[in-house]
Amino acid sequence: MIGITLLCGCSSVSSLFFGPKTRVWVNNNLYPGTDMFLHCKSKDDDLGVHQIAYDTGYSWSFHDDFFDRTKFVCDIWWFDPNNGGKLVNGTDLNIYKSYRDITECGHKCFRFVKPDGVYFLVFQKMELKYPWPKQ
Numbered sequence: 757m758i759g760i761t762l763l764c765g766c767s768s769v770s771s772l773f774f775g776p777k778t779r780v781w782v783n784n785n786l787y788p789g790t791d792m793f794l795h796c797k798s799k800d801d802d803l804g805v806h807q808i809a810y811d812t813g814y815s816w817s818f819h820d821d822f823f824d825r826t827k828f829v830c831d832i833w834w835f836d837p838n839n840g841g842k843l844v845n846g847t848d849l850n851i852y853k854s855y856r857d858i859t860e861c862g863h864k865c866f867r868f869v870k871p872d873g874v875y876f877l878v879f880q881k882m883e884l885k886y887p888w889p890k891q
């Protein structure tokens with residue numbers, strides 16, 4: 757596993773060469789009392805597993821790679837209180853990709869985890885990007 761040392765080492769160097777940092781927020785908009793779990797990674801950084809309460813969020817920031825190749829892939833899962841606590845498991849979701857998202861979110865990217873899937877705020881509009889897999 758690649759730890760926090762690499763994360764810090766990289767960002768202090770890249771800040772000399774690249775523009776503003778990008779921040780991604782992933783908000784839990786499931787049900788009151790329902791936590792979500794997420795685990796996001798890029799090629800270089802593993803952000804670890806986080807348990808996030810309803811109506812709160814998780815965010816992180818980074819410098820986009822010079823060639824816009826930066827990509828964060830997340831697993832997001834939760835247990836559905838309306839379906840006997842059954843696991844809902846979204847894997848390998850492309851939560852952030854520089855070349856796709858940089859113009860759409862302008863360095864502030866908002867994602868909303870809802871009962872029917874993961875929504876992105878795209879040019880101020882909510883779009884369902886990743887419906888949950890049927891199981």
Ligand SMILES: *[C@@H]1O[C@H](CO)[C@@H](O)[C@H](O)[C@H]1NC(C)=O
Pocket residue numbers: 833843845847
């Ligand atoms: C979700 O699915 C992935 C891929 O099948 C699996 O590796 C992971 O353990 C599952 N998550 C949970 C919480 O069971």
